Amino acid sequence: MTIQEETIPQTPARPWLPAAMAAFSGFLVVGLLFLLWFGLQQKEIAGTKVVNVPFTKAPDFSLGLFDGSTFILSDALNTGKPIVVNFWASWCGPCADEAPVIQDAFRRTGDKFIFVGIDVQDTDADAQAFMRKYGLTYLNGSGNAGPISVQYGMRGVPETYFIAPDGRLIRKWNTLTAADLEQFLGELQRASGARPG
Incomplete structure (x- = not known):
């Protein structure tokens, strides 16, 4: 073998x-x-103040408001008031947290600032129900039909832009707390040459 x-x-x-x-x-x-x-x-x-924004001067836009009127940024800048532009949507959880904060600041600051909300990726009915739920009385309109969110380089909601009367973008922020908003409104007033308070 x-x-x-x-x-x-x-x-x-x-x-x-x-x-x-x-x-x-x-x-x-x-x-x-x-x-x-x-x-x-x-x-x-x-x-930081402004990062990853494709502009330093806020692009002009025209926004049809839910009350039937029209908001034009360049016209609002001519009033000499600082402007707060907030992009939001009714289905956005952080937007729901932020909405009462913005409404409270609008109520407290009177006519020192112009606040405008731009609802995106939403239906008008859902947006208006959201506004009623949170008691939003500052200017709001639908940005669905126009290129505003593209002009502003919006990456998601919420996003808020703080604009001086000369059109300079002072700050862009995502979700605002009451403390954030208080701080940024002070910055915006100082950048606008207005006295805080």
Whole structure:
């Protein structure tokens, strides 16, 4: 009886394996660096005045309001008052948190500022129900039909733009708290040459 040698198939050489591992490692490092950069950009958006906005002077727009009148930014700037433009939607949870904060500031500041809300990606019926629910009495209209959100580089809702009477964008912010809004209205008044208070 002879013992047959069993042949074990040899694994073919993979000369490309080190290069593939190096390339994969490179992609991983680049991906991590991108995530770190993106995180810092998001931190900047939340922490500085104006970041990732395609303009420094607010683009003019015309907005049909729910009360049947029309708001034109350039006309409002001619009043010499600072303007607060808020993009919102009835289905947006943070917008619901923010709406009473903006309404309260509008009520407290009287005619020192012009507040205007722009409802987007919504139906007029849902928007008006939202306004009734939160008692919104400042100017509001539908931005569904126009390019306003594109002009302003809107990334999502809510977003608020603080505009000086000379048309300069002073600040862009996402979700506002009462403390945020108080601080930013003060900044806006100072930038507008108006006395805070």
